[in-house]
Amino acid sequence: MNKKLVGILLLVVALLVSGGNLMAQDDIVLEFSQWWEPELPAGEFRALMDEFEAQNPGIKVELISGPYSATRDLIVAGAATGTMSDVVGLDGAWVNDFVKQGSLASLTQLMSDAAFDDSELAAQIQLGGATYMIPVVNFVYPVFVNLDLLNAAGIETAPSTRSEFAAAAAALTNAENNVSGWVLPLSMEQPNGIQNDVMSWVWASGGSMLANGQPNLVGNADVISAVEFIKGMYDAGVIAPGAFSLREQDKVEEFTNGRVGMMISSLAHINLIRERNPELNFAISALPAADGYEGPRGLPYASWGIGVAQNSEHQAEAWKLVAFLMSAETNSRLSSIANAFPGNVKSTPDFVQTDELFAAAFDVFLNGYLANEFTGLPVAEQLMREFNEPFQLYLDGEMELEEFLTIAQEAWLGNFE
Amino acid sequence: MEHSHTARVSIGAKPRSRWSLTRKLVPYAYLSPTILLLIVLSLIPIATVFVYSLLDNVIITRNPPSFIGLGNYVEIFFDNHFRQALTNTLVFSGVSVLAHLLLGLSFALLLNSKLIGAVPKALFRVIYILPWVFTASIIAILWRLLLNPNGVVNFLLITLGLANDQIEWLSSRQLALPAVTFINIWSGYPFYMVSFLAGLQGISDDLYEAGKIDGANSGQLFRYITLPQLKPIIISLAMLDFIWTTHQFTLIWMTTGGGPTRTTEMLSTFTYKLAFSSNEFAQASATAMIILAISMFVAVFYVRNQRLAND
Known part of the structure; x- marks a missing residue:
């Protein structure tokens, strides 16, 4: 009786393990480390990821979320050990160090491979002529x-x-x-x-x-x-x-x-x-x-920037996620829920129409230019x-x-x- | 007969040696979880940090690490900021330990006094021990609010006529170090108080009675009976507290961040900035090893004192 029970248990475990492997073989899972999800209304950022997954069958996104400082420590540790998540949320102040270390992939190359038109991007953080970070949304300081x-x-x-x-x-x-x-x-x-x-x-x-x-x-x-x-x-x-x-x-x-x-x-x-x-x-x-x-x-501004890890085995798929977040429609939605200004020049957040103060700030934003010389240093x-x-x-x-x-x-x- | 004797020996010898080996291994098996934890949580990290301290280009760098021997230690030692951090740490720790001792002993003597009734004694115990209940981050937030230029402390001082203007306790280069030292003293004395109170309650009344019969006054009783009886506790607490205080990070980081202009920079904040602000992980490792050496130096005295006390 006991032997039968052990046999059944082993069979179940074997099925689960093989099933897991089958699933892993079918879907590409992108890890996305960022501090954004906890700062947005509950469930909103996951909903955007679900939409991305629906548009890109075979790609799943696993969000690794934490506070800003914890995310930085996580990315530093990932950069040191070559285990950085496929897609990472970045602050402009970090980019130079990670590029020096060779842990960020060149987005210029990924954009070129995907034939992406970058004319809609409001800004790109470049070092040595290559882009390593794209500001997804911007928080200006009036x-x-x-x-x-x-x-x-x-x-x-x-x-x-x-x-x-x-x-x-x-x-x-x-x-x-x-x-x-x-x-x-x-x-x-x-x-x-x-x-x-x-x-x-x-x-x-x-x-x-x-x-x-x-x-x-x-x-x-x-x-x-x-x-x-x-x-x-x-x-x-x-x-x-x-x-x-x-x-x-x-x-x-x-x-x-x-x-x-x-x-x-x-x-x-x-x-x-x-x-x-x-x-x-x-x-x-x-x-x-x-x-x-x-x-x-x-x-002056601060950004939620995005980059792709050099150690990622799925850089093309990672770029799809970046392109999705930078598309005019998604970027409008993300900037609306984050109360931020968009990283896509064709996006307009909802709050500009509904809130007088944000509308005034948007005018300030449109009449000036984003300036933060510490970004990339x-x-x-x-x-x-x-x-x-x-x-x-x-x-x-x-x-x-x-x-x-x-x-x-x-x-x-x-x-x- | 002889054959059967041989057979008996050979049958009995094998299990006995196996049992003997098992018996020898049993203590190590009991110890193995602790040994494993010590290796994983202490020895490997310390060894890694030590190796990093002898290298250049570690963690955040594209270049491969290179061995530079004591180069990081030499560079750190000649760094003015490190020496300032070391001086600040010694002043902060020394004053804190001394004040903890005096305050802890004073409050313990008060609480041990027979002149105070049971109810007030219980009430004061709760009040005096409160600072110890708070975590370092809560203490930092609390005192940031209290010492804010618009905070309660300045309000009271100005209302009582003890100050004319708002005092910038944590922003003044003259007052910041005394202010954070005071906060650390406030948060740390209850541990001494509790320990001394336990020690005082363990001193036999016979000693005091004998002293009184010999004509000793209260000062002499304190000097010749109380202090010698508490000596092992005093030495142990002072050494442990010195080690803990040199490691203090949260309180400093959350109140002043080492400022203004490094006037409250401690070895802990200096190391953190080297590692996570400058990405100089190798030099940060060297500083961490220096802090470890200072702590080990004090720890050796602590262990020796404990051994003497046991003997």
């Missing part, structure tokens, strides 16, 4: 203005030049009520304030922190005028206290609580601010440019830290401008060798 505080300070319109911004920040600052004009997060834990809140001033006036792809801080008039402008506001006491330990979430919290009149922040935070403080009356405007500047304004996060350290000393009056820029430039150059 200026958020607390209208009630602004009106109370006697100002009717959002500032559009640096002088107007400094004047508005001074007018908004009210020490008795614990209100500051602007908030500047410079935490060493999350140094992205250097990208979003400092260098964005350079890009908004058409400037650059690079020259021929190399650091160009010393003697750069665009960078100098931006940091001097910030230093002026710091000395005037119009920046929220505690700047050197504030993080991005602290910045949003201060603005949401009405303790700060203006902040530069991601559009992704609109819904969060509305949830936390439905009474807050705020508007969005483009980042002010240097006085007298008339050219197009660079708009080596050890981008470290570059921000290396700039942040002497910048804090400069703001505190412990270091002269020339010395600060020289130290930052030398540190940066060490990473470009």
Whole structure:
């Protein structure tokens, strides 16, 4: 009896194993590591994958989802061991390091093999002439203005030049009520304030922190005028206290609580601010440019980028998934559910028609150009830290401008060798 | 007769030797799960990190790793940022351990006092032990809120007239290190308190009575009876706490991230940034081995102290 039972069990196990193998032989399973699924409404991203699977019989997508930082660690580990998922969600700040390591496939080659027309792509992150990352959706960083505080300070319109911004920040600052004009997060834990809140001033006036792809801080008039402008506001006491330990979430919290009149922040935070403080009356405007500047304004942004692993055995199928996400229709849907701007120039997210604030932001987006020079640079996060350290000393009056820029430039150059 | 005797020996010898071998292996079989875990979770990672520390181009690089011997250690040692992190770590750990000892002992003596009734004693026990209940991330969030320039601490100081302006506790280069050290002291003293309380309750009343008969005052009783009786606990706790504090990462990372301008940079945050921000995994491995060496140095003293106590 026992022998019969063991025999049946062995048979069942054998069938299951062979069945599994048969299934594995039939379908190609693409692993897709990203941090997007947890940040989207439940089930929405999986629904897009189901649609892809229905359109591409024989290809299944296995989503490997986690928080942003965990995804980065997972991809780093995968890159180190040659086990990176077939398709990976990427931040522009990571690309250079993975390309150096040879763990990302050239999308230029995959696009060419698939005869893909890339004219609809809003941007491509290239290194050495080849594309390694495509921004799927973009989160731009305009200026958020607390209208009630602004009106109370006697100002009717959002500032559009640096002088107007400094004047508005001074007018908004009210020490008795614990209100500051602007908030500047410079935490060493999350140094992205250097990208979003400092260098964005350079890009908004058409400037650059690079020259021929190399650091160009010393003697750069665009960078100098931006940091001097910030230093002026710091000395005037119009920046929220505690700047050197504030993080991005602290910045949003201060603005949401009405303790700060203006902040530069991601559009992704609109819904969060509305949830936390439905009474807050705020508007969005483009980042002010240097006085007298008339050219197009660079708009800082962060992306959900996508890439294909070099170690993937199914690169052609992986490209199909990338192409699906970048198609006008899918990209519109994804940007709608993510409250982001599309990576396909022909896509239009739903919220632009239904939400006044997003519509205003979309105008800002259309009238400027996406600018984030840290994207694609080596050890981008470290570059921000290396700039942040002497910048804090400069703001505190412990270091002269020339010395600060020289130290930052030398540190940066060490990473470009 | 002789034949049967031989046969008896040959039949009996084989099972006995097998049984003897089995008997010898049994202890190792019991130990094998622990040994396996130690190898997989400790020895292999430590050995891997040690090998990485002797190489260049590891993990995030297209170039093959190359052996550079002690090159990473030399580079780290001459790095000003490493020396600053080492100094900060020693100050942070030294002050924390000392304050933990003093506070833990003081609260333990208070709770052990016969002057306090049972109910207030139980209440104070709960209050004093609360900081130990929170995880490091909760402690960091809590104190970030309390020490925010618009937070409760500044509000109280300004209301009581003890400060004129908002103090930037975690953003000031002068105050950040004392502030994070204070937070660490606050979160760590209950462990000492509980341990000392157990130690105090284990000291025989006979010793104190004998001391009183000899005319000792309360200060002399504390110095000549309480302290010597608690000495093994004090030494053990101080050593363990020093090792734990040098490893402190979450609290520093979540409050200051090592800033402003590296004034709260510790060996743990320095190592993390080297590995995950600069992708210098080989140098990060060298730093990790230096932290291990410091911990081992203290651990040797701890083990020696334990052995002496047992003897």
